[in-house]
Amino acid sequence: MKIIDRIKKGQEEGRPLFSFEYFSPKTAQGMVNLHDRIERMCYLGPEFIDITWGAGGSRPAATLEVVSNAQKVYGVETCMHLICTNNPTDKIDKALSEARACGNQNILALRGDPPHGQSEWTACEGGLNYAADLVRYIRKTHGDYFGIGVAGYPEKHPESATMEEDLKFLKEKVDAGADFIVTQLFFDVPKFLDWVRQCREAGIHCPIIPGVMPIQAYASFKKNIVGVSVPQWILDGIEPIKNDDQAIRAFGVEVGIKMTLELIEGGVCGIHYYTFNLERSTRLILEGAGLVNKTDYIKKNMPWRSSFDEKRKEESVRPIFWSNRAKSYISRTDAWDEFPNGRWGDSRSPAYGDLDRYGVYLKYTSDEAIQHWGSPSALQDICRLFVKYCTGETLTLPWSDQALALESGTIKDRLIELNSAGYLTINSQPAVNGAKSDDKIFGWGPKGGYVYQKAYLEFFVSPETLEKLKQRMSKFPNFTYNAMNKAGDLHTNTNGSKPNAVTWGVFPGREVVQPTIVELSSFDAWKDEAFALWEQWSRCYPQQSKPRELLNELGQTWYLVNIVNNDYHEKEGIFEIFKEDVIAVQQQQQADAQAEAAVAAKLQDLAISASGDVAPQVQAMAVAEAVKA
Amino acid sequence: MKIIDRIKKGQEEGRPLFSFEYFSPKTAQGMVNLHDRIERMCYLGPEFIDITWGAGGSRPAATLEVVSNAQKVYGVETCMHLICTNNPTDKIDKALSEARACGNQNILALRGDPPHGQSEWTACEGGLNYAADLVRYIRKTHGDYFGIGVAGYPEKHPESATMEEDLKFLKEKVDAGADFIVTQLFFDVPKFLDWVRQCREAGIHCPIIPGVMPIQAYASFKKNIVGVSVPQWILDGIEPIKNDDQAIRAFGVEVGIKMTLELIEGGVCGIHYYTFNLERSTRLILEGAGLVNKTDYIKKNMPWRSSFDEKRKEESVRPIFWSNRAKSYISRTDAWDEFPNGRWGDSRSPAYGDLDRYGVYLKYTSDEAIQHWGSPSALQDICRLFVKYCTGETLTLPWSDQALALESGTIKDRLIELNSAGYLTINSQPAVNGAKSDDKIFGWGPKGGYVYQKAYLEFFVSPETLEKLKQRMSKFPNFTYNAMNKAGDLHTNTNGSKPNAVTWGVFPGREVVQPTIVELSSFDAWKDEAFALWEQWSRCYPQQSKPRELLNELGQTWYLVNIVNNDYHEKEGIFEIFKEDVIAVQQQQQADAQAEAAVAAKLQDLAISASGDVAPQVQAMAVAEAVKA
Incomplete structure (x- = not known):
């Protein structure tokens, strides 16, 4: 979707938008961190995010990777920066077609800074001269497909002689085919609003989004205010605390909130935050300005984040197994010709991509893994690590790149008991019997609907414990389970591979949407991945070390089990089957x-x-x- | 499904089966009545029904019509009689292939009575000689496709010299490929059980289903007991009341219950009732013997009766509009290549067969229509007729071949109010928020599930009333509606043609099943049929008569409206929008x-x-x- 259409929608709904700018990271670890940050910040509900053109044009692949990941995995509207510097038209063609391929539909067209080491800007061989040329070029080669933004300078571009000249250039860019403007950072809100008035007088009528930079540190603030007028109260506020980083950031949040409120008061359509890839300040500003509520998660279309990939736009059903490893799921199903829509269907026999092709990997290097997950030398150590994940003391597990989901938090105490009793849980959801679709924790989909969940638990257990569990199963006729070890030995009480919908929603004027399922042949593919992660983890430790042998043994012999309590009217019924284990542990x-x-x-x-x-x-x-x- | 497999399933579940025999009707009106009766009796839950071979073979088309209708429309397992009399093999081939085409998989292979006017049986030209030949012929031409039953004679066939000879013939039929036996009627249960023992000794090991004839009248009883031993207590009981038809039928029920209980006690796998196309006696016997409960409806797979047609076996979604005219729906969609399974889907644009091809017809002749529906000369008369349908004083309407459905009965009083206020309702269902799937009124589908319904109302109104209604709609944000007149003028608050699931069920280990939907393009097809019925009705009255003009005018000018209350948590919320009309009528x-x-x-x-x-x-x-x- 084009950003201009999102802006129009926001205006119709009388709702100021906000968006985040990230710069394209320079290292692989920076990339991993940025992905995480983008995913978390997406929950704040930005209307779009934009990504700078990789390090002066030297790493376009990094920009495209962030764009692709944001569109496909996190399902957030993305705007890709594109510059003229060092970017001949054949490279521009490639970048545009790759952006299109991953569903991106928005470009911020810039001239860019002068080439590295030069003080004056010059076009490269086969390159374009001005941002307006770039806008025209995109329109010429891709027609109306892309939404195009251009940069606005509320205090004029340093190379422009006068504001009149600067506005003439801006109008030329808009006339060339841009449909919105994002401004450079500024601190003087009245001056910005006056500039907007000047733009309108100069015949520039498209939406103008002010760019706001949360002050994060004294040095970067000083560097960024060259040629920018800063109100005296900000200068007065910052000087006395310039050596106290924490105080600076707190003050920056204060400034950001004040500017945000004044801009909204001034009638802007939205605000673009220069995040500098940091999270906290922007989040605090949004919370302080009342644009997001501390406990408010954004409205989700699905229980999982939908992909914006063109091919996947009809996708509305996924297996539950990858819910903590969405990126892996997207990657492993990338080759599918079509995606299930409405139901998984009996006939679909999904061919998941090879583990090798995707390359199952841990989020951490070996050193980091040891630092985060310790060096378990006995089963008890592993149980304790899993318990810590449930309490929030540990933020990841090899099977979960993210902290425990908010909704699993409601059954946190039960999960702690289970992990203490030797059931190593890696995925779960509580039962939900018709929560409103705008429920803070469980809600998703259009308003006016009701959402449901069957309680779900997935864990590793020893073969002995599995046997005990199987014997108890007959007392729980509402439970269905599948268990498999690495070798693929299957224990199940389901007959065959009919999918079981475990999350569904009923909405006005729609068919029932059932976006999350449990299904045997997908479980078969998932178990390969889940057991490979034991191996990955074990390899973080030296050969013949105790942790390596322990983790290896578990991965070789234990079972991965999933249980569904089909009676979603029973709130905590799924835990009944573990009761005696839990009591035994407590007695011990x-x-x-x-x-x-x-x-x-x-x-x-x-x-x-x-x-x-x-x-x-x-x-x-x-x-x-x-x-x- | 083959009857032998149903028998095996019943035996595994320790459940005696019962089945009904109907004879193929001789007149068109008899056919209409039989269809109705079969539909009603299907709710008693027979394991299968069988149909005699049309009137001595003279009307095979009638037999096939009953078979097809039972399989496709009522979704009951059907066994077709096939005889050798007057039935050369080319005719047999044709009958078998037509039976197959409508999903029938069971044949009762008989020799048949001697040709009309002959006392001794002779084969026709190109025909077969014995039932055993027919069994062999079916096996030869259709392999294992059909389940085959043959007739057994507990008191030997009159043409057999001895019981030994008779058992030899029976064994020959079974050895030829029959997989079950249905017996001729008898009254002496111990004698029957002894005969079963003799069969087993003679090496006949397939299931034997005893045939029981409810005594309906003295004359037919006397005619049918030629060569049949009748216990003295039956003879003693019947003679004194031979002139009292009602007493005979009551005694027949008593005999039937006693025999049924003794047979079950004797270990039979099921009982086959010779209904003689009558309903009451068989129903009372089943109720008396505890095989059905008075208020128990049989377990439904779907909210509507599934078709047994091979092509439709995956069908699991239908529009709600035809719920009172299932036969018309089946017929109009007969040409579809595939049937929606799981969801209606956005892309499906159903091509319903022409009205002409199906021939929209009333259940009644003109005289019967006038008798049942009167001669309305003012709108008030029509409102009163619709009210009578709701109260049960009238059992049909042009739009409903059956009495008001049990579940609509729960909102009967509201419907009466509506019809009194000039909203002529033709279809409705109450809201259901998670009834158990074995609920007596609303339940369907596998056990352990929950079923849901959105409240639905469909009615005709004047254009003026529609305008009022539309204005009120804005106060009911949960309502979606579509309204169309005969000319196709559309009023709606739905955006486009996305299907709205109005009945769905959640079951253990399954995807959500959503068998009933409201959908605009189907509504468009249905409205043609609904308005054509006004015309059909009007034609029952003479040209230029008051009723004819009135009904014609309504059909020409009124709107057909459907409303869904999407909030199924509101039990009677759908009626709120009519409140002021109802109050106005009450005040008047x-x-x-x-x-x-x-x-x-x-x-x-x-x-x-x-x-x-x-x-x-x-x-x-x-x-x-x-x-x-």
Whole structure:
């Protein structure tokens, strides 16, 4: 969708938009971090994000990767910067066609800074001279397909002699075919509003989005205000705290909120935030200005983030297994000719891409993995790590690149109990019996609807525990389960591979939408990936080390199990089947605590009776005695 | 599905089956009545029905029509009789291929009675000699496709010399490829059970279904017991009441219940009832023997009766419009290459067969129509007729071949109010928010599920009333509606033709099933049919008669409207929009009643004061005065 259409829609709904600018990262790790950040910030509800043209044009592939990922995986409208600097038209052609291929429909057309090492701007061989030429070129080669934005300079471009001249250039860019303007950063809101008035007088009528830079640090602030007028109250506020980074950021948030409110008051259609790839300040400004609520997540179209890929636009059903690894799912199904729409269907036998092709990988390097996940030498260590993930002390697991989802949070205590009892949970959702579609936690889809979920749990267990579990299953006629180990040995009480819808929604004037399913042949593909991650994790540790052997053994012998409680009227019913395990663990913990207390008491007795130092041997004896007791 | 497989399933579930035999009707009206009766009796849950071979083979088309209708429209397993009498193999070939074409998979292979006018059986030219030959012929020409039943004679066939000979013939038929036996009628249960034992000893091991004839009348009883041993208690019971038809039928029910219970006690796999196309006795026997519960409807797979047609076996979505005219829907969609499965889908643009091809027809002849629906000369008369349909005083309407559905009964009072207020309702369903799938009224589908409905109303209204209604619509944001007149002028608040699921079910281990939808392009096809029925009805009355003109005018000018309340949590919310009309009518009725009372009082006064005859003029004056008051 074109940004201009989003702006119009926002105006019709009387709703100011906001958008985020990111710069294209220079390193692979920077890329991974940026992906994460974009995903998280998408939940704030930006109308679009834009990505700068990679490091002065030296890494266009990085820009395209961010664009593609944002469009396909996070389903956020993306605007790609495109510049004339060092960018001959054949490269521009390639960039435009690649942007189109991943569903991108918006370009910010810029001239760009002078080539590296030069102070004056010159066109490259086979390149264009001005942003207006670039706009014309895009229109000539792609007609109306792209929405095109251009840059506006509320305090005029440094190379323009006068504001009149600058506005003439701006009008030329708009007349060439641009349909919106994004401005450079500024701090003087009245001056900006006056400039907008001048634009209108000069015959520039398209929407103008002001660019706002949250002040993040004193040095970068000073660097960015060259040629920019800064109101005295900002200068007065910042100077006394210039050595206190935290105070600067807090002040920056204050400034950002004030500017945001004044701009909205001034009637702008939206605000574009220069995030500098940072998250916190922008989020605090939006919250402070009331553009997002602290606990408000943006309205989702689906329980998962829809892809904006042209090919996938009809997609409305996905297996639940990849819900914590969306990128992997998108990648592994990239070769599908069509995507399920409305239902998974009996006949679909999905061919998931090879693990090799996608390259199952951990989010971390080996060192980082050890730092985050420790060096487990016994099963208890792993259980404790999984518990920490549930409590939020650990933010990722090899199977989850993100912290525990808000909705799983509502069953957090149950998950902690399960992981303590040796069921290593990697995916779950609670039962929901008709929450409103605008529910803060569970809602998705158009308003006026109701959404539902069947309770779902997915975990690794030992073969022995699986046997126990299977025996208990007969007492839970509403449960369906599938279990597979790495070798593919299957245990199930479902007959065949009919898909089971576990999330669905009922909306006015629609067929029932059932976007998340559990299905055996997809589970078969997923289990390969899930077990490969055990191996990946194990390889973070040296050969023949205890953690490596332990993780390997688990990956080789344990089962991956999924359970659905088909009666979604039972709120926590799915946990009933684990009750005795949980009680056993709790009793053990109590017994341990008592034993410990007994030891402590015994030691105290000894200390008193000996009235002096207690020799280590005596201590050990006392402990042994206490434990026996 | 083959009957033998149904028998096996029943045995596994420890459940005695029952089935009904109908004879192929000789007249068109008999055909219409039989269709109705079969539909009603299907709700009792017979495992299959069978149809005799048309009137000694003279009307095979009638047999095939019943088979086709039962399979396709009522979705009941059907067994077609096929005989050797007057049936050369080319005719047999034709019958078998036509039976196959409509999804029939069961044949009862018989030799048949001697040709009309002959006392001894002889084969026709190009025909077969014995039932065993017919079994072999079916197996030869159709392999394993058909399940084949043959007739058994517990008191031996009259042409067989001895029981040994008879059993030899029976064994030959089974060995030729039959997989079950249905017996001739009998009354002596111990004798039957002994005969079964003899069959087993003779090496006949397939299931044997006893045939039971409910005694309906003395004469037919006497005719049918030639060569049949009747226990003395039956003879003793029937003779004293032989002239009382009602008492005979009641006694017949008593005998039927007793035999049924003894047969089940004796371990039969099922019982086949010779219904003689009558309904009541068989139903009472089943109820008395506890095989069906008085208020129990059989478990439905779908909210509508699924078709058994091979082509339609995946069909799981239908528009709601034809729910009272299923036969018309089946016929008009007969040419579809595939049937929607799981969802209607955005891309499907259904091409409904022409009205002409199907021939929209009323259930009644003109005389019957006038008898049932009267001769309306004013709108009030029509409103009253529709009210009567809601109260059950009238059992059909031109738009509904059947009495008001049980589930609409739950909103009967509201419908009566609506029709009194000039909204002529022809289809409706109440809102259901998650009834259990085995709910007596609303349930359908596999057990352990929940079913849902959005409230739906469909009615004819005048253009003026439609305008009022449209104005009120804005106060009901959850409502979607479509309205069309005969000319196709459309009023709607839905954007385009996305289907709206109005019945759906959530079941263990399945995708959500959404079998009933409202959809604009189907509504467009349906409205042609609905308006054609006004015309059909009008033609029952003489040209230029008042009823003919009235019905014609309504059909020409009124609108057909459907409304969905998308919030299925609101139980009776759909009726809110009509509230003021209903109140206005009630006030008018009250005012009328008061005026009437005033007239009566005035007349009484006059009568008293005149102390004698009141002249008509005086009466009229009094009335006028009272009305003015």
